Amino acid sequence: MAHDIAALAEELTAMAAVDQRTSVHANSDDPAEQLAWRRLTARHGDRLGEIMEEYGWPTAELVGEDAARAAWLIAQHADRQLDIRRRALKLLQAAVSAGSAGPRELAFLRDRTLVNEGGKQICGTQIAGVRDGAPVPWPCAEPERVDELRAEVGIEPFDEYVAKFSPS
Numbered sequence: 001m002a003h004d005i006a007a008l009a010e011e012l013t014a015m016a017a018v019d020q021r022t023s024v025h026a027n028s029d030d031p032a033e034q035l036a037w038r039r040l041t042a043r044h045g046d047r048l049g050e051i052m053e054e055y056g057w058p059t060a061e062l063v064g065e066d067a068a069r070a071a072w073l074i075a076q077h078a079d080r081q082l083d084i085r086r087r088a089l090k091l092l093q094a095a096v097s098a099g100s101a102g103p104r105e106l107a108f109l110r111d112r113t114l115v116n117e118g119g120k121q122i123c124g125t126q127i128a129g130v131r132d133g134a135p136v137p138w139p140c141a142e143p144e145r146v147d148e149l150r151a152e153v154g155i156e157p158f159d160e161y162v163a164k165f166s167p168s
Contacts, residue, residue, distance in 0.1 A: 008051065009067035012058060015044050016070030019077060038080065045078035048088065057091035059100040072105045076112055085113050103153040111138075123150050124158050127165050135165035 022040060025033035048071060051058060060068040075088035089109050095101035111121035120141040128136045137158075140146050147157045155161065 005063060008055070008058070009063040011047075012051075012063060012067040012070040012074070015047065016073045019044060019073055023077070041074075041077045042080060044074045045081040045084045048074045048078065049081075049084045052084075052087055052091055057088070057095045057101065059095050061100055068101070069105070072109065076109055079112075079116055082113070082116060085109070085116070089113050104155055107150075107153040107155060123153065123155060124161070125155065127162065130165065135162040137162065 018040065022037060025037040028034050028037070051071070055062060058068055058071040062068075063071070071088075072092070075085055075092070078084045078088070089106075092101055092106050092109060096103050096106045107123040108125045111123055111125040114121050115126045115138045120139045121137075122141055124137050124140045124143075124146040126138045128138045130136065142149070150156070150158060150161075
């Protein structure tokens with residue numbers, strides 16, 4: 001079993017590395033690059049679904065910090081697979097409740113899921129785009145409490161976060 005877990009951890013980190021290398025194609029002007037990105041994230045989402053079926057959420061205790069973060073990234077980018085994302089969200093929530101995962105990643109995954117389902121995000125982690133040189137977040141359920149909610153899960157204040165998306 002230890003060999004299987006080591007192989008699983010290696011597989012997850014390799015998938016995340018490819019994801020990070022190619023994520024620039026998600027919003028490419030080239031339709032072929034966009035399609036390649038969608039196919040990659042769908043393959044990764046399918047595989048994460050199999051992993052969750054067999055192991056539950058791949059926590060740091062199970063696969064190590066890097067592979068656990070990789071699983072979160074794969075779930076985060078499964079935009080066209082809401083069933084996979086909902087299952088990941090449920091399993092990650094249980095892992096956070098059990099103290100086996102961090103609330104920061106849960107906040108990002110929950111916000112992205114809410115936005116993809118047409119809802120309002122909670123912690124303001126999802127940016128819709130840039131308008132007139134300024135980042136535009138997706139709507140938040142309680143915009144007046146965003147910084148308080150972010151602080152509760154270990155995310156920097158909203159203004160600091162969106163500044164990262166501003167064109168320099």
